[in-house]
Amino acid sequence: MSRFVDRFVSIRAGLRLRHGAALALLLGLIAPVSELGAQTYGGREFNYPATRQGVTRAQPALRSQTAIPTSRESAVPGRTYPGTDAGRAYPGRGGRVETGRPGRPPRYPGRGGGWGPAAAGIGAGIIGGIILDQAARRPVYDPYEPEPVLPRRPRRPVILDGDDLDEPVLRHPRRPAPLRAAAPARRTPPPVQTARPTPGQPPIIVPAASERRFVADEILVELAPNAQADAVLRRHRATLMSSRRFDLAGVTIIRARLNDGRSARTVLSQMAGDARVASAQPNYLYTLQQDALRPEAPKDEAAQAVPEAASAAAEPVASLPKPEDAAPVLAAPPVIASPELPPVVPLASVAPKRELQPQYVAETLHYDAIHKLARGEKIRVAVIDSGADLAHPELQGVLAGSFDAVGGDTTPHAHGTAMAGAIMAQAQLQGVAPAARLLAARAFSGNSAPASANGTTYHILSALDWAAGEGARVVNLSFAGPQDRLLSRSLAGAKTKGMVAVAAAGNGGANAAPLYPGADPNVIAVTATDAQDKPFAQANRGSYIAVAAPGVDVLAAEPEGRYAFSSGTSIAAAHVSGLVALLLEKRPDLDLEGVRKLLMESAIDLGGKGRNPIFGAGRVDAPAALARTLPVSAARP
Known part of the structure; x- marks a missing residue:
């Protein structure tokens, strides 16, 4: 059904008489209509009035009923007949008169009678309009018609040298995808963190309740860009102890002491919502890995275990404090004290009971x-x-x-x-x-x-x-x-x-x-x-x-x-x-x-x-x- 609709639209568009087809149609109409007049045939007068609106149908007029010979043999050369133009001879061979079909007026060559020129002009206009319309219109997609096969671009020949035979050749390199514009930034972007946290750890590390290996009243803070240290410390009631750039870690760390007896665990929990803090964590404590006290050995066994050259230096061994005397000293280390850490008993400078080689x-x-x-x-x-x-x-x-x-x-x-x-x-x-x-x-x-x-x-x-x-x-x-x-x-x-x-x-x-x-x-x-x-x-x-x-x-x-x-x-x-x-x-x-x-x-x-x-x-x-x-x-x- 869609095909018939398209053909109808094309024909109607051709009738618009666009461009040269309109001119051809007008010329075809003006030429014959201008010579139409009252024509007499068989005693009847046919009027072909030319009006501005178009050509109207001819109306017959009754006149004398004089018959005109219908055969070429009965026509006499040079003779006139009633009901025709007097004194005008019929053209033709031997003065014979050629008549049209019965009941219709004869066609007189050279007198502009008939519809031949007009029909030619109309047909030329229609055909020209269709051609021009089809040329100007875009092609209509028809799902039932096969799609045209596009011509393929010829491949360029690939020339390989002897040295390149072992190397793979990319015959069809892909063009790089066009760069797309980045998505616009959000109105409220998250704070930039220069110290990227370890995977699985949040920027603010709050120690677990069972964790005791950190300084209770200190924290280590890294500020976000453009953040003021004084404002952040004032907000969290902390005092600046020192600040330093650590090149290996790639961060600048502030070491702060907490005021009012607050613990590091409490303050770190509050810092989790502060956008001015890029990261924060406790100041963890580490201990040296050494074994515990061993029983004191007699001096002679210690002298045998220690090299002879060092025996003179072994005299201070006997004067070392006993474990019970040293325990109170370890309860409060002089520089860094953490009451949450259990005390560690020192190693006495003595030799074990069993004899060993000086340096196995x-x-x-x-x-x-x-x-x-x-x-x-x-x-x-x-x-x-x-x-x-x-x-x-x-x-x-x-x-x-x-x-x-x-x-x-x-x-x-x-x-x-x-x-x-x-x-x-x-x-x-x-x-x-x-x-x-x-x-x-x-x-x-x-x-x-x-x-x-x-x-x-x-x-x-x-x-x-x-x-x-x-x-x-x-x-x-x-x-x-x-x-x-x-x-x-x-x-x-x-x-x-x-x-x-x-x-x-x-x-x-x-x-x-x-x-x-x-x-x-x-x-x-x-x-x-x-x-x-x-x-x-x-x-x-x-x-x-x-x-x-x-x-x-x-x-x-x-x-x-x-x-x-x-x-x-x-x-x-x-x-x-x-x-x-x-x-x-x-x-x-x-x-x-x-x-x-x-x-x-x-x-x-x-x-x-x-x-x-x-x-x-x-x-x-x-x-x-x-x-x-x-x-x-x-x-x-």
Whole structure:
């Protein structure tokens, strides 16, 4: 049905007599009508009046009934007939008269009679109008007609050289999609956070009710852009303690003390609705990983265990305070006190009851063999701890720089001294990397007991930034505590700079939750084993543990030239830090992941086959790890 409608519309449009068709139609009408008049035929007069409205039908007029011959043979040349124009001869051959069909007037050539010209003009007008209309109209979509096939653009020939035959050729490259305009910003955009929080953690971290490892009246705040520190602190009734830019973490942190005795948990809950605060969290507390008090041994056994050269320095051992005398001192540390933390009993500087070799670590890690290949030359190792007794005979000539992030009492501390000695001891003891250089960073404060010092997030971040600025390649982190977003960001920044962080797995026990920074993916977590490669009973367990190292009953340096046996994942991590310094001496291009892979692939498998949550990949094998960093010719014996 739609096709007939389209044809009708086309014909009607042709009758509009547009353009040249209208002119042809008018000429065809004017020519014959102008010569029409009264015509006589058979005694009847036919009138063809030409009017302005058009041509009307002819009306016959009765006249004489004289008949006109109807055949050519009866017509006489030169003769006139009544009822016709007198004296006018009929044209034709031999004077014959050609008549039209009966009952109609004859057509006289040259006299303009008949509808021939008019019909031709009308037809030309109709046809021209249809043609012009069809040319001007847009094509009408017909679902029943097949769509025309568009011509395809010819493909360009692809010429391949001999060198390009093996390479894939893209014959039809796609044009890049046009860039779309970005959607308009919302009227009230959320505040911009320059410190991107760790996935799964909100910008404002409110510690759980069971969490006690943070400074009760301090918070760490990062302001949003264009926010005023005075206004924010006034709003939350806090006092500015210090403000610093931490380059490794990429943030500027304000350390604030809360007024009116309010707790950090309460204020952080209120800050969750403040758009001027980009992020905030507690100032977490970390503890050094060292074992507890052991019974005091007789002097003669202590003298036998300590090397002969150090026996003269063993006199202060008898004058050490007894545990019951030292307990009140630890109840309130002088610099950083947290009443929510349980007191830690210090390690006495005595030898165990059973007799051990003075340094079984040297035989386990094969110091004699590895020191022929590397000694840690020009490698700077940062020990972020409680400081060290730099006057100790074992640490003479090893210092490259020191930093104190805490301030206040600077009494030499036992824990930091033991960690530094395990890495680079120079006198009676042997360090893993004796030629390395020490960057001693004090981020923990307390009395001189090995495990009495506490460190905070703010101090540890300051020490990490200082170590990075001093060119440290290895960072020893022999402490443990809660998960900390800011510390994790700083460790990620240290990894980017090529620093290798080694951390203690923690001394929380087999059922303890993961401790940090050991559980952070940006460090190498180390657990402890004894002389028989058995696990340290108090060590943490977990899939984050990478390797194990000697860390039970290890003879270590103590302040004032003394020596003591140390146990824990702290000194195990220090041994691995020294081994990493040897590896970096031979392969300075190694990064954190490269060192981790090398240590785990060369470790001696302990426990079940493969990696396990107790030993990780196994106890480190120093000669095998170092051999993997050397050329084949040098690694062969």
